[in-house]
Amino acid sequence: MPQASRSFATLQRRPLANRIARRATGAVVAMCGVLLLVFALKHLVPGDPVDAMLGDQAQAVDRAAMQHCLGLDQSVPQALAAFAASLFNGTLGHSCRDPQTTVASLIGRAFPFTFSLALAAVSFALAVAVPLALLSAWRPQSWWDAAASVFAVLGLAVPSLWLGPLLLRWFYVQWHWFPGPADDPSTAAALVLPALTLGIHMAALLTRLLRASLFDLTNEDFMRTAIAKGLSRSQALRRHLLRPALLPMITMAGMQVAGLLGGAIVTERVFGRPGLGTLLLDALAVRDWKVIEGAVLVMALSYLAINLLVDVTYTLVDPRLRSPAAAP
Amino acid sequence: MTHTRARWWQHPAGVVGVGLLCTYVALAVLGPWLAPASPTALNLGRALAPPGGAALLGTDENGIDLLSMLLHGMRLSLWIATCTTIISVLVGATLGAWVGLRGGWLDEGAMRVVDVLLAFPGIILNLALVALMARPGVPHLIFALSLTGWVSYARVARGEALALRQKEFVLASRLAGAGEAWLLGRHILPNLMSTLVVQATYGFASVMLAEASLSFLGLGPQLPYTLGALLAQGTTYLWSSSHISVAPGLTLGVIVLACNLTGDVLRDHWQPRRPSRLA
Numbered sequence: 001m002p003q004a005s006r007s008f009a010t011l012q013r014r015p016l017a018n019r020i021a022r023r024a025t026g027a028v029v030a031m032c033g034v035l036l037l038v039f040a041l042k043h044l045v046p047g048d049p050v051d052a053m054l055g056d057q058a059q060a061v062d063r064a065a066m067q068h069c070l071g072l073d074q075s076v077p078q079a080l081a082a083f084a085a086s087l088f089n090g091t092l093g094h095s096c097r098d099p100q101t102t103v104a105s106l107i108g109r110a111f112p113f114t115f116s117l118a119l120a121a122v123s124f125a126l127a128v129a130v131p132l133a134l135l136s137a138w139r140p141q142s143w144w145d146a147a148a149s150v151f152a153v154l155g156l157a158v159p160s161l162w163l164g165p166l167l168l169r170w171f172y173v174q175w176h177w178f179p180g181p182a183d184d185p186s187t188a189a190a191l192v193l194p195a196l197t198l199g200i201h202m203a204a205l206l207t208r209l210l211r212a213s214l215f216d217l218t219n220e221d222f223m224r225t226a227i228a229k230g231l232s233r234s235q236a237l238r239r240h241l242l243r244p245a246l247l248p249m250i251t252m253a254g255m256q257v258a259g260l261l262g263g264a265i266v267t268e269r270v271f272g273r274p275g276l277g278t279l280l281l282d283a284l285a286v287r288d289w290k291v292i293e294g295a296v297l298v299m300a301l302s303y304l305a306i307n308l309l310v311d312v313t314y315t316l317v318d319p320r321l322r323s324p325a326a327a328p
Numbered sequence: 329m330t331h332t333r334a335r336w337w338q339h340p341a342g343v344v345g346v347g348l349l350c351t352y353v354a355l356a357v358l359g360p361w362l363a364p365a366s367p368t369a370l371n372l373g374r375a376l377a378p379p380g381g382a383a384l385l386g387t388d389e390n391g392i393d394l395l396s397m398l399l400h401g402m403r404l405s406l407w408i409a410t411c412t413t414i415i416s417v418l419v420g421a422t423l424g425a426w427v428g429l430r431g432g433w434l435d436e437g438a439m440r441v442v443d444v445l446l447a448f449p450g451i452i453l454n455l456a457l458v459a460l461m462a463r464p465g466v467p468h469l470i471f472a473l474s475l476t477g478w479v480s481y482a483r484v485a486r487g488e489a490l491a492l493r494q495k496e497f498v499l500a501s502r503l504a505g506a507g508e509a510w511l512l513g514r515h516i517l518p519n520l521m522s523t524l525v526v527q528a529t530y531g532f533a534s535v536m537l538a539e540a541s542l543s544f545l546g547l548g549p550q551l552p553y554t555l556g557a558l559l560a561q562g563t564t565y566l567w568s569s570s571h572i573s574v575a576p577g578l579t580l581g582v583i584v585l586a587c588n589l590t591g592d593v594l595r596d597h598w599q600p601r602r603p604s605r606l607a
Contacts, residue, residue: 026443029440029443030440030443030444030447031447033440033441033443033444033447034444034447034448037444037445041456041457041460042460044457044460044475049460052460052461053459053460053461055463153341153585153588153589154585156584156585156588157581157582157584157585157588158581159537159540159559159577159580159581159584161540161541161544161556161559162559162573162576162577162580162581165559165562165563165566165573166573166577168566169566169570173566173567258449259449259450260449261449262448262449262450262451262452263449263450263451264450265450265451265452265455265541265545266541266544266545269545270563280452280455281455281545284455284459284547287459292456292459295452296448296452296453296456299448299449299452300447300448300449300452301447303447303448303449304447
């Protein structure tokens, strides 16, 4: 039997490897699509992109510079080759405003600020959501349950672009408890207010989902059996419900971290954090297309990469996915 | 009828949500007549006046009446969200249901496009699109928001259509010689309606937030009175005149809340789950 067909056959017999391979292929295809879309973005807007960005009153010099920045002074294959080259040499091209600086170095400086914020926000959200949802499931229809529901509804509705300034107003301007936009953004204390701003919305979402999944699971046969065997509600919760209910949280939390890489733009602006969002906004203000392109690309690619990582982890951790019957 | 009404009153939160939503829509429709002043009438003599007195909610940095700005801004935001949601649902549902019904390579291809568009977290794709326009206006914004908005509807519609096309009534209709357009219009889309309405209710809230975020960053329609622009001004004057951002922030939050509550009650009504109670 040839090597290739035998390994394919083994793959077929192993649902786990099969599933991971399928997800990885999907992610790679999506990444290629993302690359193409980012490259083609400037052509999606109706009309000439140079006119659209500069208006029709612009000087010839500025128009030429913008044309060069957008790569429109080359033919499409040439521009595509240059784009691919900038990906492979790891520079992501050079900033149009400052040709000495590579886009990759700008992103490298900004990424830790966004990533630490995303991690802090998700940790806060999990620390709030998991206990709250468990209390709900432990004592349904109680005050705790009502409080969890109200928190889930209100937390989802508070716009972060309002909450951020409000937190600044009280905890920075009024009471000076935490650092504000003017202070050093690399300290841990500087993380607190922005993480809270993003985390409350997320905590509400996670509470809602975890509470719903816990309540769904209490209807399952294994829970009825556990109660029939004489386990108390809290014992049944602890021994039988916790694992299947918490496992999907891995996926949710991972997706939220990935989403925040691009979703923290407003919060970064409000708190003056020099992360990816701020980099993107600063580039937008001066129409530095190379930096815009690079930042958008990195956000989308990291989103796909983190999602793939989370998916694979989940597949490895959840024993139910190991049986052939469970493989979709 | 009585049955429906009885079920409505079992959801006090839903009644509150629908009531709030209707109130805001009415305020938005009647806004220009209710507003005590023009949303652009400068009066530098009484800039940053606190609430109360002649201006109920106070005035902004240019002495413009905040209540008038808020009413016009809310009207604009609701209008943008309505247009975007309608376009997204129409395009997304039709496309998704069609590729789901067809299946095969077309379905595969469309889903890869969906995967690519969903890979851009938050508003970054909208930001990049808006950045390519010198002075984004309302139509530009609706265009940019719809360009990313249809994707989630397409995914849901496609999933449902995949399940529906195996059902007996669809197969029977196909055997009777029905074409694709007939199947879509007669069998697939009507069956998707409840799912789509629920999704659109939540989607409306996210469009409101996305639009406010873009305006907050100065990349929305270049008008001083959108909800996002008012919140941005409120942030600038947070230190001295904190009254500016209170009303627009509350308005945005309550509209989102009303949409979510309405979505919840519609979902419970159309897609009831087993009552959750431990034996």
